[in-house]
Amino acid sequence: xxxxxxxxxxxxxxxxxxxxxxxxxVYKKLCFPIAVVALSVATYASIGLLLRVLNExxxxxxxxGWEPPxxxxxxxxxxxxxxxVVVCVVALLNLIxxxxxxxxxxxxxxxxxxxxxxxxxxxxxxxxxxGDAFNLxxxxxxxxxxxxxxxAMGDKRAALSTLNxxxxxxxxxxxxxxxxxYLYIVTGSLNMADIARILPPLYESKAVLAAFIICMxxxxxxxxxxxxxxxxxxxxxxxxxxxxGLIAPLVTKVMIYVMIRLIFTVFTPEYAFxxxxxxxxxxxxxxxxxxxxxxxxxxxxxxxxxxxxxxxSEVGYMVGGIWLGNRAGMTGAVLHILNDALMTLCLFLVxxxxxxxxxxxxxxxxxxxxxxxxxxxxxxxxxxxSIIGVPPTCGFFSKWYLISGAVQAGQYGFVAxxxxxxxxxxxxxxxxxxxxxFEPFGDHxxxxxxxxxxxxxxxxxVPLLIVALGLVIVGVYTGDIVNLxxxxxxxxxxx
Amino acid sequence: MKILGLIIAVLTGTLLIYTTSDFPSWGDPSSPASTHLSPxxxxxxxxxTSVPNIVTxxxxxxxxxxxxxxxxxxxxxxxxxxxxxxxxxxxxxxxRLYRHTLTGMTLRIKDLDEVxxxxxxxxxxxxLWAPYDLIIKTVCRLLIPFIQLFALYVIAHxxxxxxxxxxxxxxxGASFILLAVSYDLRTxxxxxxxxxxxxxxxxxxxxxxxxxxxxxxxxxxxxxxSALASILHVDPITARSHGILIVExxxxxxxxxxxxxxxxxxxxxxxxxxxx
Amino acid sequence: MRYAPCVLILPMxxxxxxxxxxxxxxxxxxxxxxxxxxxIAKNNLVKKIVGMxxxxxxxxxxxxxxxxxxxxxIPIIEHAHGDHGAGSSAVHAIEYINPLPHVLMLTAIVVAVxxxxxxxxxxxxxxxxxxxxxxxxxLDQIREK
Numbered sequence: 001x002x003x004x005x006x007x008x009x010x011x012x013x014x015x016x017x018x019x020x021x022x023x024x025x026v027y028k029k030l031c032f033p034i035a036v037v038a039l040s041v042a043t044y045a046s047i048g049l050l051l052r053v054l055n056e057x058x059x060x061x062x063x064x065g066w067e068p069p070x071x072x073x074x075x076x077x078x079x080x081x082x083x084x085v086v087v088c089v090v091a092l093l094n095l096i097x098x099x100x101x102x103x104x105x106x107x108x109x110x111x112x113x114x115x116x117x118x119x120x121x122x123x124x125x126x127x128x129x130x131g132d133a134f135n136l137x138x139x140x141x142x143x144x145x146x147x148x149x150x151x152a153m154g155d156k157r158a159a160l161s162t163l164n165x166x167x168x169x170x171x172x173x174x175x176x177x178x179x180x181x182y183l184y185i186v187t188g189s190l191n192m193a194d195i196a197r198i199l200p201p202l203y204e205s206k207a208v209l210a211a212f213i214i215c216m217x218x219x220x221x222x223x224x225x226x227x228x229x230x231x232x233x234x235x236x237x238x239x240x241x242x243x244x245g246l247i248a249p250l251v252t253k254v255m256i257y258v259m260i261r262l263i264f265t266v267f268t269p270e271y272a273f274x275x276x277x278x279x280x281x282x283x284x285x286x287x288x289x290x291x292x293x294x295x296x297x298x299x300x301x302x303x304x305x306x307x308x309x310x311x312x313s314e315v316g317y318m319v320g321g322i323w324l325g326n327r328a329g330m331t332g333a334v335l336h337i338l339n340d341a342l343m344t345l346c347l348f349l350v351x352x353x354x355x356x357x358x359x360x361x362x363x364x365x366x367x368x369x370x371x372x373x374x375x376x377x378x379x380x381x382x383x384x385x386s387i388i389g390v391p392p393t394c395g396f397f398s399k400w401y402l403i404s405g406a407v408q409a410g411q412y413g414f415v416a417x418x419x420x421x422x423x424x425x426x427x428x429x430x431x432x433x434x435x436x437x438f439e440p441f442g443d444h445x446x447x448x449x450x451x452x453x454x455x456x457x458x459x460x461x462v463p464l465l466i467v468a469l470g471l472v473i474v475g476v477y478t479g480d481i482v483n484l485x486x487x488x489x490x491x492x493x494x495x
Numbered sequence: 496m497k498i499l500g501l502i503i504a505v506l507t508g509t510l511l512i513y514t515t516s517d518f519p520s521w522g523d524p525s526s527p528a529s530t531h532l533s534p535x536x537x538x539x540x541x542x543x544t545s546v547p548n549i550v551t552x553x554x555x556x557x558x559x560x561x562x563x564x565x566x567x568x569x570x571x572x573x574x575x576x577x578x579x580x581x582x583x584x585x586x587x588x589x590x591r592l593y594r595h596t597l598t599g600m601t602l603r604i605k606d607l608d609e610v611x612x613x614x615x616x617x618x619x620x621x622x623l624w625a626p627y628d629l630i631i632k633t634v635c636r637l638l639i640p641f642i643q644l645f646a647l648y649v650i651a652h653x654x655x656x657x658x659x660x661x662x663x664x665x666x667x668g669a670s671f672i673l674l675a676v677s678y679d680l681r682t683x684x685x686x687x688x689x690x691x692x693x694x695x696x697x698x699x700x701x702x703x704x705x706x707x708x709x710x711x712x713x714x715x716x717x718x719x720x721s722a723l724a725s726i727l728h729v730d731p732i733t734a735r736s737h738g739i740l741i742v743e744x745x746x747x748x749x750x751x752x753x754x755x756x757x758x759x760x761x762x763x764x765x766x767x768x769x770x771x
Numbered sequence: 772m773r774y775a776p777c778v779l780i781l782p783m784x785x786x787x788x789x790x791x792x793x794x795x796x797x798x799x800x801x802x803x804x805x806x807x808x809x810x811i812a813k814n815n816l817v818k819k820i821v822g823m824x825x826x827x828x829x830x831x832x833x834x835x836x837x838x839x840x841x842x843x844x845i846p847i848i849e850h851a852h853g854d855h856g857a858g859s860s861a862v863h864a865i866e867y868i869n870p871l872p873h874v875l876m877l878t879a880i881v882v883a884v885x886x887x888x889x890x891x892x893x894x895x896x897x898x899x900x901x902x903x904x905x906x907x908x909x910l911d912q913i914r915e916k
Contacts, residue, residue, distance in 0.1 A: 185528055579893065
């Protein structure tokens with residue numbers, strides 16, 4: 001059975017989404033259990049797959065039994081093995097944590113919500129596991145379309161912000177498609193490994209350069225890399241908490257994975273770092289992204305929007321880390337995919353708990369909330385420490401790798417940007433906690449039932465606590481993760 | 496914003512035009528795209544899948560995994576439209592409108608307990624402006640069966656001629672949409688209930704993904720239709736051809752139901768009242 | 772050897788030869804620029820959606836034009852009725868156009884339709900809330916609050 005793990009990983013959520021859709025019409029209570037079971041199976045398969053990769057090396061899987069350049073094949077190495085586990089775990093934890101708020105927000109549309117949720121996870125898993133450049137586009141669109149559906153059912157402004165996201169997301173995906181078309185026209189292939197095999201004699205070709213630039217711009221649009229970030233903050237802020245808890249931690253991270261995959265497997269590091277002399281420019285762009293994200297976050301007086309700008313800043317960390325072009329920087333970036341997914345999940349689960357109880361997420365709503373919801377806010381403290389980068393939380397270690405990589409590459413601008421954003425994060429979270437801790441409770445105009453506010457229900461707290469604990473555990477075991485997984489994820493020729 | 500848009504569009508265009516000089520010219524038989532993958536498809540498809548239409552074979556077999564998710568995209572869009580727009584548990588209106596089909600006279604009934612019994616000559620309408628046109632309705636009623644028959648032909652004949660699940664499914668869906676346009680949404684919904692349509696969407700994709708999973712259960716890789724040979728009692732190559740037909744039927748169902756679903760939700764803003 | 776309409780048989784500079792040989796790329800790029808401009812610059816939300824569709828169509832045109840092959844026919848093998856192997860004379864790749872771009876674009880068309888559906892649903896939802904589809908009017912309404 002273990003040889004079929006790659007297929008199970010994608011097919012189980014897909015089939016589950018279809019069964020959930022049918023259950024939504026027939027017997028609604030089944031939707032949640034099917035979703036949990038499907039994601040648990042997927043998590044199990046992803047862990048099994050990662051272990052297999054650790055033992056045997058790269059895993060190939062031929063869909064339909066066809067040879068790779070003609071058929072579609074999965075390609076699982078250490079890099080996407082790790083990202084697959086991250087996607088499954090985050091989706092599962094958020095699903096369990098969000099059940100109450102889903103029941104509260106969409107009592108009539110539980111079926112479609114879970115269908116879209118699981119389909120989105122399917123899309124993300126498919127993006128990560130596939131070894132075919134065009135197939136990646138199709139799954140990109142699945143993840144995007146279901147994401148638009150999930151995001152748009154939030155508060156009053158959600159539809160407009162999501163429509164803007166849709167325009168930008170579609171341009172991004174189309175640019176990617178166009179880039180694949182350019183690669184296809186010069187190589188005649190769609191399989192990533194096959195393209196990489198054919199490309200070397202064509203490195204000087206203008207078409208390959210155009211393909212590279214178009215693909216990168218498309219992927220950057222999708223991951224909200226500054227200055228292409230404008231769609232993200234509003235879309236995530238106004239979304240329902242169950243959706244933002246899935247989309248905020250995963251979509252940007254998966255898109256960063258796509259960027260890494262394009263550099264490592266399709267265009268090859270040789271082309272990206274040696275033939276093109278663009279690394280410096282991209283690292284500077286990343287440094288600007290980090291600083292601007294931090295500054296925008298500083299200007300916000302809304303919890304979810306502040307978190308969204310922090311994401312933009314973190315995207316800068318990872319893009320910069322990759323383009324440093326050395327082993328330490330890339331280790332930091334890949335490690336940060338894992339860490340940032342957990343940290344963002346932690347923050348958005350906290351936001352979800354607060355929204356569930358208070359129905360608001362501006363700073364005014366947070367007054368004195370520490371006494372009412374001590375566990376939730378305790379988890380926020382852990383998340384904040386990790387985002388700031390205090391040991392032993394995991395955020396410290398990825399930042400450490402990134403900084404040492406930047407020093408190695410002589411990119412002191414990037415180092416300064418990292419340190420600046422850490423400082424800003426201290427201010428940001430100190431401000432939130434100050435409001436939550438010291439301001440008197442009870443100024444909630446128009447929200448009526450202030451007396452009844454207490455800690456969030458257990459089913460929302462448990463996933464949150466697991467994530468908060470995970471932040472520390474991942475931090476403690478960073479050495480093992482890097483030695484066992486990440487060092488093999490980075491191509492050997494990079495020093 | 497206009498200037499910004501112009502600058503971005505011109506910049507992108509210039510970059511793309513600049514790079515076209517490296518491309519093979521139009522219709523060049525020796526371009527990489529025509530010499531790397533496609534000769535294998537063209538020369539081997541018939542002996543490997545026994546389907547003469549190469550596009551169908553590549554679509555549903557060589558790259559069948561793509562197509563499965565293509566169907567899923569459509570399904571996802573249908574679910575998203577429903578999720579965004581459908582207004583659940585609408586209150587019954589306080590009054591109902593009935594139109595006498597022969598004279599075009601409209602009755603307004605305010606007391607819902609006293610809805611007259613013999614309404615054979617009346618049809619229920621939702622707004623006073625609902626148009627009434629005998630010629631359009633009759634022509635459409637006559638045409639729809641032929642449209643549907645043609646749709647089934649397109650689905651079934653996808654192995655030998657241009658066509659297949661997507662094309663046939665869209666035509667089939669269009670026939671129902673034509674019904675909704677020429678009559679009204681209520682009439683169309685009486686032919687295909689919302690619940691049934693919603694389930695059909697999922698069932699269509701399920702036929703596709705389920706076929707793939709069945710191959711997996713039979714011991715081969717996901718979507719490897721030659722595994723079906725043992726169930727269908729044919730040789731593995733014919734099994735591929737049959738497998739393609741099965742998934743095409745699934746695609747047709749899913750596309751038809753989803754097209755109708757999206758149309759219903761968008762045209763009536765999720766209220767399922769009056770068509771266009 | 773290159774396709775050239777009679778008007779251009781007169782002394783041609785290299786540029787014109789180049790444009791004529793690659794006219795498919797020029798058309799797709801023009802269309803794409805129109806679409807991109809509409810998405811970014813237009814004020815009306817539905818016009819932006821139309822622009823998005825033009826953009827997607829341009830890419831579809833690009834892919835389809837890759838598949839063209841001079842002197843070849845549609846990729847359906849003639850005189851073949853199911854009985855594989857037996858009786859089917861050898862098939863030559865040069866006689867049929869490249870099927871792969873057509874397959875890919877079937878997928879892209881479906882994706883474009885799905886995106887269009889969701890985009891229209893979202894536009895409808897925006898219209899229900901703000902009673903307008905003009906972006907500046909909607910932003911004014913948001914600012915007033």
